[in-house]
Amino acid sequence: MKKVAVIGAGTAGLASAIRLKSLGYDVTIYEKNDKIGGRMNQIKENGFTFDVGPTIVMMPKLYQEIFEVSGADYKDYIEMLRIDPMFEIQYRDRTTLTASNDLVRMTLENEQVSEEDAQGYMAYLAEVYKRYLVAKNHFIDRSFRKPSEFYNPKMLYQGLKLKTLSSAYKSISKYVKNEKLRQSLAFQTLYIGISPYNGPSIYTIIPMIELLYGVYYIKGGMYSMAKAMEKRFLEMGGKILLNQNVEEFIIENKNIKAIKVNGKISENYDAVLSNVDFPWAMNNLIKDNKNKGKYTPKKIDKMLYSSSSFILYIGTKKRYNLKPHTFFFTNDFNGNINDIFDGKTPDDPSYYVYAPSRIDSSMAPEGKESLYVLVPVPNKSDSPEKWDEKQTKAYTDKILDMMSYHEVFKDIKDNIEYLKVYTPNDFETQFNLQFGATFGLRPTLLQSNYYRPQNKFKFLNNLYSAGSSNHPGAGVPIVLNSAKLAVNELHKDLK
Ligand SMILES: Cc1cc2nc3c(=O)[nH]c(=O)nc-3n(C[C@H](O)[C@H](O)[C@H](O)COP(=O)(O)OP(=O)(O)OC[C@H]3O[C@@H](n4cnc5c(N)ncnc54)[C@H](O)[C@@H]3O)c2cc1C
Known part of the structure; x- marks a missing residue:
């Protein structure tokens, strides 16, 4: 049985691992963190449950397909509910727009x-x-x-x-x-x-x-999808090793023989499927520039990156009457967007509030709410911000003030029971995202399709890669497709 090491237990890593296992490979996942999921992660504190990254479920068929290709029924693993209205927009002039797909x-x-x-x-x-x-x-x-x-x-x-x-x-x-x-x-x-x-x-x-x-919700939050994929992979006999920091691909004659993990060289593998953010992997896991092809440190530096995210995870003492997905738009929407992509942390941002406890009582203690407040901010390549303690506190206060302007959140500052903040630094260090860009390489025309890092790495014989910075791009369903393409490429070569 041919052996494949999957590096990273993010969405694409788990989905690739299930697909590889279905094709008969011996698969081991190495994950640097103590939990699977990558950006599709979870914070569970004081009875509150928060999704860390993705929250909006689109293209449900692609979520279901991953169980079906492994011979299972997705309904035994995840419970999907359609949300309608899909979301609401609240404007600064206190008008609202409700988006329904009815x-x-x-x-x-x-x-x-x-x-x-x-x-x-x-x-x-x-x-x-x-x-x-x-x-x-x-x-x-x-x-x-x-x-x-x-x-x-x-x-x-x-x-x-x-x-x-x-x-x-x-x-x-x-x-x-x-x-x-x-x-x-x-x-x-x-x-x-x-x-x-x-x-x-x-x-x-x-x-x-x-x-x-349609827009869907998975019972228990998005993290239920990560846990469901983990469960399916383990049932199929796959191996997941946590707290395994992969430091280097050991390469001989353009072949990855093994990997260096926590200072030790692993057993030999026939192929490696990397779920590590592609630019980060190029800069850190392939040491010799000769093996990087065109993806030299200079090229990686010059590529364009998506925006980053500043997120408040708030557990409140009372309930708040809002839709599960609400977007709060600033008056100067255009100026706000330009700021993000001009590298300026927006002074008057638009932001998004996800309140899963409105439709799922398992997400917060009774009579309370779990809120996720996401503010798009520049990535660390475009912006000089350090996101130190002082700046993080000041920006948190600003966002809470802005929330209080809206009738629904007028007393939010008096009702915070739990608060955790993620800045671009957290995304950079926790998940090894180049420049803390939460959606990976920016999908400009020159970084899309053929021009995006492909699922078969051209410059080594047995490296394949799946994730947001690879083809076809970011977002859970698209990354699930990336896993499918990477596994197809691997199987073409190894079967
Ligand atoms: C704030 C935010 C909101 C989002 N909202 C949505 C949404 O609503 N809907 C949607 O569809 N998508 C959304 N997305 C995008 C979606 O989350 C991502 O595209 C997807 O989860 C990325 O999965 P991935 O497998 O590419 O990477 P990741 O999830 O980053 O997985 C990579 C894994 O590799 C591990 N790793 C890295 N380096 C090493 C190493 N050296 N050794 C071992 N392991 C390593 C990491 O720890 C991680 O587990 C959002 C993302 C963020 C961050």
Whole structure:
């Protein structure tokens, strides 16, 4: 039986491991932390349960597929509930916008804006759905080993159909005129850490995916998915080793023979599938520049990175009446986004509040709420911020003040029972994310598809890689696909 070491027990690591096991490989996962999950992690304190990173479940089929490929029924592992309304936006002028994917509710809500915009909304959906099918069938569901697989007339024609040169915001503005409606269909690019004002317009598919395929919640929070994958992998006979800091790939003649873990050399492996953030892995796990191919430290430094996140995890003494997903938008939405990508920590930010305890009583003690407050901030390459204790405290106070402005949170500062804060530093050190960029490499046109680090590493014979900074990109469902592509590539070579 061929042996594969999977480095990292994040979403893509666990999903790859299950797929490899299903194909008959002997699989061992090495994880540096004392818990599986990576960014899909959990904080459990004083009766409060918080998801650390991902919270919004989209494309549920991709979550389910990972159990199905291993011969199991996903319903025995996770309980998925559809959320409707999907989210609410609260504006500074105290108006709200509720996003539903119930066609009747959505139409009535849009007609409140104008009939013209309601019609434009439908036209946007029809057009973007067309582009989504092209993206899915020709780019997201396949990897690119050789230039000829990308540079051929068929692919270039499909690429043109994506019409990706304009920005997400500009593309949406062609269909709807109302500024708030435009923002409600453009801000989702922040889910993958790029600006709606200059991120490729193809990412307007994100709100379309929410609308057409729904937004879901997994009982117990997102971490239940990580635990479910761990359970399935262990049932299949896989091995997970925790507190194993992988320090180096031991390479001979372009082959990884073994890995150096906690100062010791491991047994030999036939292949390595790395779930470590790709730029970080290049800088730290391959020591000799000759084996890095084009990914030298200089190149890694020059690449563009997604935004980072500043997050408050708040356990409150009382309940707060809000939707499970609420976005609080600042007046100067455009200025706020520009700040993030110009490397300025926003002074007047928009932020997102996730309140899973509104729909799942297991997430907080009775009569209390568990709140996750995410503020998009620049990554550490774009910004000089140190996020030391003083700055972290000042920014925490600012966000709590901003929350108190809204009626729903007017007494929040008097009702905090538990508070934990994650800054870009925490994401950098806890999960080895280059520059603390919480969504990995920024998916610009020149860092997407063929130009994104591929799932088969070209410059060594037996290294494969899956995760947010690899093809096809960030976000749980997309990273689950990355695992599928990486395992397919590995199996092509090893079977
Ligand atoms: C704040 C935040 C909010 C998000 N919101 C959403 C959302 O709502 N919906 C959504 O779909 N996606 C969301 N995402 C994105 C999603 O979480 C990620 O794309 C996905 O979880 C990343 O998985 P991964 O497998 O690529 O990497 P990771 O989860 O980072 O896994 C990598 C693993 O490798 C381990 N590792 C690193 N270095 C070593 C080493 N040297 N030795 C051993 N192990 C090592 C790490 O500890 C980690 O466990 C969010 C992300 C963040 C951070």
